[in-house]
Amino acid sequence: MTMAMSIAQFTFFSRATSSSFLNRTNARFNRFTFSTPFSTADATCTRKKNGRLPVLSALELGGVKIARDDVVRDDPTNNVPDSIFSKLGMQLHKRNQHPIGILKNAIYEYFDANYSNKFDKFDDLCPLVSVKQNFDDVLVPADHISRSYNDTYYVDSQTVLRCHTSAHQAELLRDGHTHFLVTGDVYRRDSIDSTHYPVFHQMEGFRVFSPEEWEASGLDGTSYAAGDLKKCLEGLARHLFGAVEMRWIDAYFPFTNPSFELEIYFQEKWMEVLGCGVTEQEILRNNGQLDSVAWAFGLGLERLAMVLFDIPDIRLFWSNDERFTSQVQLIDNFTNKKGMTSHCYRIAYRSMECSLTDEEINELQRKVREQVETKLNVELR
Ligand code: FA5
Ligand code: MG
Numbered sequence: 001m002t003m004a005m006s007i008a009q010f011t012f013f014s015r016a017t018s019s020s021f022l023n024r025t026n027a028r029f030n031r032f033t034f035s036t037p038f039s040t041a042d043a044t045c046t047r048k049k050n051g052r053l054p055v056l057s058a059l060e061l062g063g064v065k066i067a068r069d070d071v072v073r074d075d076p077t078n079n080v081p082d083s084i085f086s087k088l089g090m091q092l093h094k095r096n097q098h099p100i101g102i103l104k105n106a107i108y109e110y111f112d113a114n115y116s117n118k119f120d121k122f123d124d125l126c127p128l129v130s131v132k133q134n135f136d137d138v139l140v141p142a143d144h145i146s147r148s149y150n151d152t153y154y155v156d157s158q159t160v161l162r163c164h165t166s167a168h169q170a171e172l173l174r175d176g177h178t179h180f181l182v183t184g185d186v187y188r189r190d191s192i193d194s195t196h197y198p199v200f201h202q203m204e205g206f207r208v209f210s211p212e213e214w215e216a217s218g219l220d221g222t223s224y225a226a227g228d229l230k231k232c233l234e235g236l237a238r239h240l241f242g243a244v245e246m247r248w249i250d251a252y253f254p255f256t257n258p259s260f261e262l263e264i265y266f267q268e269k270w271m272e273v274l275g276c277g278v279t280e281q282e283i284l285r286n287n288g289q290l291d292s293v294a295w296a297f298g299l300g301l302e303r304l305a306m307v308l309f310d311i312p313d314i315r316l317f318w319s320n321d322e323r324f325t326s327q328v329q330l331i332d333n334f335t336n337k338k339g340m341t342s343h344c345y346r347i348a349y350r351s352m353e354c355s356l357t358d359e360e361i362n363e364l365q366r367k368v369r370e371q372v373e374t375k376l377n378v379e380l381r
Contacts, residue, residue, distance in 0.1 A: 078154060087187075092201060102305075104301065121180070166204055169204065180206050181203055182203065197315065201302060248260050255280055258278060272300070274297055277295065331345065
């Protein structure tokens with residue numbers, strides 16, 4: 001792959017600050033910016049000369065110490081390679097400047113604003129879970145394909161790298177939580193393409209309703225929860241993207257009924273971004289919620305971030321190419337006597353496919369200036 005890039009620089013003045021999420025994101029982190037797992041903020045991962053990460057011998061996740069030898073073993077019940085172990089400590093979702101971290105915070109904002117901080121947030125739960133948590137607790141049948149060694153990373157016969165954040169539903173319900181969001185890295189032995197990667201991030205949402213909440217509506221609990229779920233997620237999509245083409249698809253999950261998936265039109269295709277549904281009564285009953293109804297969803301954070309930041313390929317989230325990581329840099333920042341703040345940014349333009357010509361770069365630069373001017377309400381120099 002040839003990668004060419006070019007640097008351009010421009011300065012703008014800001015007159016007003018905007019309150020919409022996308023505008024604020026653009027101000028901090030525009031659509032051409034990415035940061036990667038190997039940013040300078042990452043103290044635990046130092047890069048070797050050959051550009052590869054050394055395989056760490058131990059890490060600590062959610063207060064749990066994990067040694068490499070605990071996760072990668074030469075044993076027939078273990079199928080975790082070093083390449084996967086090395087992703088375990090990355091925690092992209094906990095980096096506030098990374099697209100995944102920015103997206104997580106934007107989703108938090110939506111829930112805090114619309115549900116007056118009622119949702120409890122978890123982003124530090126250990127990705128090593130039991131087969132019971134990952135499958136049994138959410139009613140995945142014993143012969144379901146997702147349990148196979150071909151689909152899931154097994155540490156041993158009873159322990160897996162979670163393949164979805166739904167693995168935490170039951171324990172959180174048992175702990176008495178009725179409104180919660182769980183964000184974390186999840187692992188699947190999927191083959192890689194532009195929208196699939198064996199490590200990615202999900203955010204689980206879960207909301208329990210008590211009978212008084214739906215009885216007044218005249219609907220049965222399930223219809224009430226299904227309607228509320230769709231409204232909640234459509235509102236989230238509008239909060240994140242504004243106008244975007246999306247559609248609901250009927251789906252199947254062992255843990256919800258009815259179940260749905262949401263697709264967004266992106267790069268001339270429909271892309272599935274989340275799964276959701278009305279929680280099976282058995283899960284609620286097994287975990288201390290006797291007369292309630294609930295909804296749940298699992299968002300694919302990379303896919304949503306691809307739409308939000310125009311990121312064409314999921315592999316880019318893991319890029320360690322510095323030309324990629326330092327594409328936009330604030331190189332000057334001052335406020336003059338009249339109170340106008342001036343920012344000067346340096347942007348590196350580069351294509352994944354070919355060398356860019358000056359004309360192509362000028363055109364990109366023109367578009368960036370135009371968008372910055374209209375969306376951020378600033379004066380360009
Ligand atoms: C689940 O994982 C369910 N646990 C979601 C759920 C939760 C349903 C609660 C109902 C209630 P699914 O396997 O479809 O569902 O994955 C959810 C999302 O993760 C997908 O819509 C997609 O956006 C993302 N996803 C799945 N596989 C990959 C992958 N290999 N790479 C990147 N994103 C992926
Ligand atoms: Mg799916």
